Amino acid sequence: xxxxxxxxxxxxxxxxxRKLQTALRGHKLLKDKRDELMRQFLELVRENKALRExxxxxxxxxxxxxxxxxAGMQEEALxxxxxxxxxxxxxxxxxxxxxxxxVPVFHVTTRTPDTNDMFSYGFAFTSSxxxxxxxxxxxxxxxxxxxxEVEKSCQLMAAEIEKTRRRVNALEHVVIPQxxxxxxxxxxxxxxxxxxxxxRLMKVKDMMxxxxxxxxxxxx
Amino acid sequence: MYKAAVIGDYDSIYGFAALGLDVWPxxxxxxxxxxxxxxxxxxxxxxxxxxxxxxxxxxSEIARYRTAPLPAIIPIPGVxxxxxxxxxxxxxxVEQAVGSDIIFNDKNG
Numbered sequence: 001x002x003x004x005x006x007x008x009x010x011x012x013x014x015x016x017x018r019k020l021q022t023a024l025r026g027h028k029l030l031k032d033k034r035d036e037l038m039r040q041f042l043e044l045v046r047e048n049k050a051l052r053e054x055x056x057x058x059x060x061x062x063x064x065x066x067x068x069x070x071a072g073m074q075e076e077a078l079x080x081x082x083x084x085x086x087x088x089x090x091x092x093x094x095x096x097x098x099x100x101x102x103v104p105v106f107h108v109t110t111r112t113p114d115t116n117d118m119f120s121y122g123f124a125f126t127s128s129x130x131x132x133x134x135x136x137x138x139x140x141x142x143x144x145x146x147x148x149e150v151e152k153s154c155q156l157m158a159a160e161i162e163k164t165r166r167r168v169n170a171l172e173h174v175v176i177p178q179x180x181x182x183x184x185x186x187x188x189x190x191x192x193x194x195x196x197x198x199x200r201l202m203k204v205k206d207m208m209x210x211x212x213x214x215x216x217x218x219x220x
Numbered sequence: 221m222y223k224a225a226v227i228g229d230y231d232s233i234y235g236f237a238a239l240g241l242d243v244w245p246x247x248x249x250x251x252x253x254x255x256x257x258x259x260x261x262x263x264x265x266x267x268x269x270x271x272x273x274x275x276x277x278x279x280s281e282i283a284r285y286r287t288a289p290l291p292a293i294i295p296i297p298g299v300x301x302x303x304x305x306x307x308x309x310x311x312x313x314v315e316q317a318v319g320s321d322i323i324f325n326d327k328n329g
Binding site: 067119138159165 | 224231234235237240241269286289290292296299301302310314317318319
């Protein structure tokens with residue numbers, strides 16, 4: 001018996017059959033979408049993990065260099081050196097469509113064409129440790145930007161995969177079985193009605209014949 | 221045109237100024253920090269790097285921007301060391317997508 005009440009009519013049956021067809025088609029499409037998303041996600045997340053481990057290590061050593069630079073310089077001198085940055089990063093964002101998930105793509109442009117042009121201070125009053133530190137940080141900047149792109153993509157795709165998975169499961173385990181059940185219920189009900197009509201007609205025919213020809217008397 | 225920002229304690233982030241990223245040092249007041257963070261998210265920043273120590277205190281704020289297309293909020297280790305928060309975030313993505321963690325299994329047993 002169907003979980004929800006359905007009218008056992010032919011119209012309802014046609015409607016349900018059409019619904020089942022749509023559900024099956026949607027289920028197949030969503031399942032394909034989920035599988036492809038998952039494949040791309042796993043690829044991306046592996047890259048994400050590798051990038052993160054790499055940049056974290058690089059940042060760690062850069063931080064150590066900065067600690068060293070800070071220890072060897074007066075705080076005022078350091079603050080002055082960092083006060084007016086020469087370089088500026090501008091990010092142009094685009095959108096890449098991965099299976100209907102819009103993930104960001106970053107194009108980075110720097111203010112001065114030379115990316116190595118980053119020392120915002122004269123070399124006279126700063127220690128060489130600071131130069132090393134800035135250089136080591138600059139070296140991991142491209143990775144950092146790529147990491148931002150990849151990690152954001154992963155987050156967006158993970159959310160989409162979760163949504164798609166829920167939809168697939170809802171169709172597979174709820175909508176499709178329920179519709180099938182309802183269709184079965186209506187078909188059986190209609191068949192049953194037909195049989196009972198048939199029997200009723202036969203019975204009526206019997207009764208009419210009986211009345212017309214007095215079969216009953218003859219048989220007696 | 222978007223920019224990139226770095227937020228965290230001054231010692232961890234001042235170097236990024238030389239590279240052309242906007243540096244936003246935070247003070248001791250947590251509510252002010254949260255306010256600053258929210259302002260940066262609404263501003264024209266495509267990427268916001270945040271130190272792991274600070275990210276830990278702003279977890280709920282960060283979660284709000286997870287599904288938004290921009291900005292990308294990326295935890296980075298500060299001078300106080302690596303807390304593993306960044307990798308935990310990646311791990312959470314995997315769990316959300318797959319249902320269980322299949323990438324980091326080999327490492328964490």
